Amino acid sequence: MARETELMTFAEELAREAGELAHRRRAEGVDIAATKSTLADIVTAADREVEQLIRERIAAERPDDGFVGEEFDALRGRSGVTWVVDPIDGTVNYAGGSPFYAVSIAAVEGEPRPREWMALAGVVHAPALGETFRAARGEGAFLDGRRLAVAEPHAAGALVATGFGYDPATHAGDLATLARVFVHARDIRRTGSASLDLASVAAGRVDAYYERGLSPWDHAAGALLVTEAGGVVSWADVASARPMIIAAAPTVHATLTDVLV
Numbered sequence: 001m002a003r004e005t006e007l008m009t010f011a012e013e014l015a016r017e018a019g020e021l022a023h024r025r026r027a028e029g030v031d032i033a034a035t036k037s038t039l040a041d042i043v044t045a046a047d048r049e050v051e052q053l054i055r056e057r058i059a060a061e062r063p064d065d066g067f068v069g070e071e072f073d074a075l076r077g078r079s080g081v082t083w084v085v086d087p088i089d090g091t092v093n094y095a096g097g098s099p100f101y102a103v104s105i106a107a108v109e110g111e112p113r114p115r116e117w118m119a120l121a122g123v124v125h126a127p128a129l130g131e132t133f134r135a136a137r138g139e140g141a142f143l144d145g146r147r148l149a150v151a152e153p154h155a156a157g158a159l160v161a162t163g164f165g166y167d168p169a170t171h172a173g174d175l176a177t178l179a180r181v182f183v184h185a186r187d188i189r190r191t192g193s194a195s196l197d198l199a200s201v202a203a204g205r206v207d208a209y210y211e212r213g214l215s216p217w218d219h220a221a222g223a224l225l226v227t228e229a230g231g232v233v234s235w236a237d238v239a240s241a242r243p244m245i246i247a248a249a250p251t252v253h254a255t256l257t258d259v260l261v
């Protein structure tokens with residue numbers, strides 16, 4: 001089995017076990033454990049418990065690999081492979097009882113920094129939706145058994161997903177950008193989970209997704225899903241504090257980039 005496929009298979013095992021734990025904890029009831037960057041940026045006890053579980057499993061199975069996760073300090077590895085993990089992407093949805101949350105796990109090679117790493121495998125597993133998206137580099141992207149392909153262009157314009165950070169100070173600027181995009185779009189979506197937005201581009205459920213200020217774990221797995229489904233992922237404003245990811249089918253990507261950049 002190719003190394004990428006092996007990593008994807010392991011990532012899927014981890015994501016399913018972690019998803020089961022998140023789902024069970026959700027059913028038991030969720031308390032906000034703390035707030036992070038702003039009052040709107042919450043963390044639940046489940047976020048931490050799920051990341052801990054994933055870390056332990058990786059440490060046991062692949063002790064030389066590095067780890068970058070949302071909830072705890074990064075760990076530098078020796079093997080050249082780093083796991084980039086969001087234990088619960090869509091925490092606000094999760095805490096509120098919405099099913100739009102996912103465990104996002106990627107294995108990357110090289111410096112564990114966005115735009116410098118090369119993603120080898122990625123899994124986005126949404127336990128409450130019963131959906132598992134997976135990709136291995138060079139092997140395509142799949143939703144359960146079905147091979148994924150980004151959408152064909154639509155005569156009425158693109159269906160564009162986006163998101164906003166937790167800092168209210170950035171909302172006015174983001175809304176001004178959205179107003180520019182909306183003129184060219186068929187409609188707009190905001191699900192509250194970046195990994196599922198990227199998975200939706202890969203599956204052709206939306207035509208495009210862009211957002212400023214994502215963290216590495218928000219996009220590591222989802223971006224590989226998009227490129228393996230025939231889409232394009234690029235970055236704008238990389239020198240700023242909030243670089244923008246733009247992910248879409250190739251023709252839509254070109255049009256959207258003209259509007260955004």
Ligand code: IPD
Binds near residue numbers: 192
């Ligand atoms: C957030 C979600 C949201 C996006 C934010 C992310 P979290 O991740 O992906 O859709 O708009 O930028 O921080 O906090 O739920 O893991």
Ligand code: CA
Binds near residue numbers: 086088089090217218
């Ligand atoms: Ca996240």
